Amino acid sequence: MPKITYVLADGTRREIEASKGTSVMEAAIRNNVKGIDAECGGCLSCATCHVYVGEEWLAKLPDPDPDEADMLGFVAAEKKPNSRLACQIKLDEALSGIVVRVPPTQS
Numbered sequence: 001m002p003k004i005t006y007v008l009a010d011g012t013r014r015e016i017e018a019s020k021g022t023s024v025m026e027a028a029i030r031n032n033v034k035g036i037d038a039e040c041g042g043c044l045s046c047a048t049c050h051v052y053v054g055e056e057w058l059a060k061l062p063d064p065d066p067d068e069a070d071m072l073g074f075v076a077a078e079k080k081p082n083s084r085l086a087c088q089i090k091l092d093e094a095l096s097g098i099v100v101r102v103p104p105t106q107s
C-alpha cells in the first residue's frame with residue numbers, strides 16, 4: 001500500500017499507509033491527521049485540504065486541473081509553487097513515500 005508522510009505545522013511527522021486510489025485528503029481524515037479539515041468532503045469547494053507537496057514529488061503529480069487551480073486561489077495560507085489540494089492527489093505505488101506539509105494556518 002502507498003505510504004504518505006504528513007509533516008504537521010508543529011513539525012511532527014505522521015506516516016500512514018493507504019489503499020491505492022485513496023486521496024491524500026481521505027487518508028488524512030481517516031487517520032485524524034491534524035490540520036486537514038476537508039470541509040467540503042473533496043468536492044473542490046473549500047480549500048481546507050491545502051498542503052505543500054515535497055519538491056521531489058511534484059514532478060510525479062499531474063498538473064492541477066483548472067478547477068483545482070482556481071480553488072488554489074482561495075487557500076488561507078500562502079500559496080506556493082508546490083501548493084496542492086490533498087483531495088485531488090490520488091495515491092498509487094508511484095507516489096508511495098510522498099511527503100506533504102500541512103500549512104501553519106491549518107494546525
Ligand code: FES
Pocket residue numbers: 025037038039040041042043044045046047048049071085086087088
Ligand atoms: S476537501 Fe474541499 S477542496 Fe479539498
